[in-house]
Amino acid sequence: MNLQSQEASSALDFDVPLSSASGRLAGLRMSVANSRRLGTILAVCLLCALATAPLLTSSSFGLARFVVVVAYLLAAIALNLVMGYAGEFVLAHPVIMGVAAYAAGILDTVFGWPAAFALPSAVLVGTAAGLLVMLPGLRVRGWYYALITMFAVLVLPPIVVIGAAWTGGEDGLSGIRPLTLFGTALPDWALFEMALGMLALVWWSLDNFTRSGWGYRLRALRDARQAAEATGINLTETRLVVYVLTAIPAAMAGVILTYSSRFVGIDAFGINLMLMLLTGVVLGGPGTRWGPVVGMAPLLALSFWVGPFSPYNAVGLGVGLLVGAIVFPDGIMAALQRRLLRPNVAPIESRPDLLELSEVADGLRAASDSATSPHILRVSGVSKQFGGHHVLKGVEFEMRRGAVVGLVGPNGSGKSTLLNVLSSFLRPDAGFVEINGADTRGLPVFKLARTGVGRTFQVPQLVEEFSTIENIELGLVAAEPRAILSALASGKGERRRARRRHKQALSTFRLIGLPESVRNLPVETLSLGLKRVVEVGRAIVGNPHLILLDEPCAGLNDEERHRLGKLLKTLQGMGISVLVVEHNMSFLLSICEELVLLESGKVTCTARVDEPMPEPLVAYLNLRAPNEEARP
Amino acid sequence: MTFTALMLGVVTGLAFASMFVLISTSLTLVVAASGVFNFAQGTLVMAGAVLAYLLGVNLGWPILAVVAALVGIGVLGGLITYFVAVWPAMGRSRSFAHTAILTTIGLGTAANALVALVFGGEAWVVPSYVTDTPVHAGSVPIRPIYIVMIVAGAGLTILVDRIIRRTALGNIFRATLEDPEGALLMGIDTRKVVTLSFAVAGGLSALAGFLMAPVINASAYSAQELGFLGFAGMAIGGFGSFPGALAGGVIVGLFYGIVPVFLDPHLAVPILWAVVIAVLMLRPMGLLGTAGLFGSARSREI
Secondary structure (H helix, E strand, C coil): CHHHHHHHHHHHHHHCCHHHHHHHHHHHHHHHHHHHHHHHHHHHHHHHHCCCCHHCCCCCCHHHHHHHCCCCCCCHHHHHHHHHHCCCCCCHHHHHHHHHHHHHHHHHHCCCHHHHHHHHHHHHHHHHHHHHHHHHHCCCCHHHHHCCCCCCHHHHHHHHHHCHHHHHHHHHHEECCCCHHHHHEHHHHHHHHHHHHHHHHHHHHHHHHHHHHHHHHHHHHEEEEEHHHHHHCCCCHHHHHHHHHHHHHHHHHHHHHHHCCEEEEEHHHHHHHHHHHHHHHHHCCCCCCCCCHHHHHHHHHHHHHCCCCCHHHHHHHHHHHHHHHHHCCCHHHHHHHHHHHCCCCEEEEECCCCCHHHHHHHHCCCCCCCCCCEEEEEEEEEEECCCCEEEEEEEHHHHHHHEEEECCCCCCCCCCHHHHCCHHHHHCCCCEEECCEEEEECHHHHHHHHCCEEEEECCCCCCCCCCCHHHHCCCCCCCCCCCHHHHCCCCCCHHHHHHHHHHHHHHHHHHHCHHHHCCCCCHHHHHHHHHHHHHHHHHHHHCEEEEEEECCCCCCCCCHHHHHHHHHHHHHHHEEEEEEECCCCCHHHCCEEEEEEECCCCEEEECCCCCCCHHHHHHHHHHHHCCCCCCC | CCHHHHHHHHHHHHHHHHHHHHHHHHHHHHHHCCCCCCCCCHHHHHHHHHHHHHHHHCCCCHHHHHHHHHHHHHHHHHHHHHHHHHHHHHCCCCCCCHHHHHHHHHHHHHHHHHHHHHCCCCCCCCCCCCEEEEEEEEEEEHHHHHHHHHHHHHHHHHHHHHHHCCCCHHHHHHHHHHHHHHHCCCCCCHHHHHHHHHHHHHHHHHHHHHHHHHHHHHHHHHHHHHHHHHHHHHHHHHCHHHHHHHHHHHHHHHHHHHHHHHHCCHHHHHHHHHHHHHHHHHHHCCCCCCCHHHCCCCCCCC
């Protein structure tokens, strides 16, 4: 999964000088690219094999069961997008399918619409219903969200009964005319091939989507929500896009079922269908291309064997979900990929290849100088309290443009809270923050980020399955145009953006001085110290004016710390202002011009490091001195 | 007439409410101790109702024996849930709560289907445990079984609340959930606490099923709806809060009792679902819930 999404960037690999370690990796990447190609070939074979189904069975009942297979696969692939890639626990796909199925049936039987209008309208209605059910996800999180979406499945049957005049109530809706397009009734086999075509289209385009810039957004939404916002990604927009994209294939599946069986019954869209889709996705491997197909295969086979309404189905599904979730916590595909693709890499300790920083620094555009205010940052009277606890009590300080400033203070003095206020994660109770001369009050995190403010987190927030370089690329997608269609079709624009993204991330990768050998490794194999450096890379790749670093030295060794210091100086040379929260004084003294001391929610002292230290700072440093480790 | 109808709805609602409070409380108990929302809880409620029929009506056991047996089976069911679906999932994946949702859904579904397979899927009618001659309160006729439900439900809820308040259990839950390792270091056997919560919740759920059996025509397929109603009470009332479970359960019960009086009875579940969403949209932690569980300051996303 992590390695899949690199195909788009592979064209660029060859202008990278290969060290022996990355030579080995290039070999590995080849095999990954091969496995992707193999996957595509297998997918085409599978679809072709399925396409021969009308030859195997002549009865329209037999063929209808194959249509069911196709429809369920469609829905599972849709579920995989929202649950597997975006991490949103939506369990309402039977509702979407059911509403679309009923809409198709009602438009046909009650209103007598021709299929050419009824079909797309029904998909639209189903999508709208899905959006309505999923909308609480903008606010409600975790398993509360799982529950309200899942229980939406219980809400549909009583509504169908109430609307019996149109829906046929408990008896179901029958008398639907055969699908007629352009005046000719489609034979069963044509309907099946059409459904299969839809499946192929959806599978292909959603796979493209997950490998596009949107794929970065989705995984960031799943794994690193705050970091996503801090790089400028609008999570609400991302969620809405995913909701629509997952609803459309599910609605298509519902419509297909209606025209295939020419009957709509509520039993088909119950909790058991949800369970089958959920089990299929979880078992196969959420967030992988093949996961939903691999996971659904045994379940569909079981349903063929015991019959779709047999209680043995539910037993099998339940046990499958239970055992699958425990034995393959990340799904069969992830287990397979671990076996086949990933080499056994021990966590890599950093041995940065010493590149000359200045050589690559010009790869980044210097931050714009068309500034109006001499201060990049002005904090004025900022207060914040949680319950009765006053964390910040009127913080005041200013930061000159292009400066590197250290924010110090004892634990619990409010440094992290202040950083969260500065990056808009928290709204101050009083006072305001001016960045680049503009008041940031009321600005959501992602909008502030887009004005050129980057940050890192105390606990690094990264997409663990992504490689180092992909995590750095994450800092760039927010600035890209939405271009959803291009992402779905893997169009020219998307491929161009992917190349540009990769190129820019590559120069940042070299700038931050990570060893070449970790470039394409999933960050989950990196040490904590290296993860922090990756976060710095993600924060600076988009050329911010100001970056806020939260304890970047924690977990770094002397060598790494030294390099980080040099990097920050380089960034300063490029016109980026740096505010760094850190406990390591010798690090701060070596890179900062100015120190700001925060004590119990107030700035008690600001001092330039090249001048004699004022009393409070000396007192603080003396207090800290015994705790500090020995340093050269 | 309308007033009588409304009061009838209120009484019916309160009777159901006392049962939903019981189910919400058992869900809350498990969430409080382990952070797991147990999807299989509805199955245990259903099991209580089904056993009330099988043992009490089919086999003709005396009522106390039936209660003892089904509470025992409920406890056993709770323990099975813990040892089959929850304990093995610990430490297996990045998100334990996430995996536990899946495993308990799986277990619940398999169990429901097994009950349907073994005992059939039809709805069982359990005769009332007390006389069916209505008691009159003014103009309002009240079924005595409703009074039994209200008294038993309220009594059990108060008992659980007392035990948690009186003993250190509330603090132990909080410590176990917030910082399992810290709790271990403090000498709390966290595993025992979690196991116990599953067992007690199982017993309570089965009992709720038993008490409800005469008024709901339970079948193997009613587990999901019962689970939903318990969840609705918990969600409306508040995340991990016992007073919340009480308030939420009462609200759900009243809706459940009163909606059919004035509207199409089929609207009860859709309306409740809309209410749950409305409450969660306005207050994502429910009416009485706080950011963290059990009034703790630290919010954690589950």
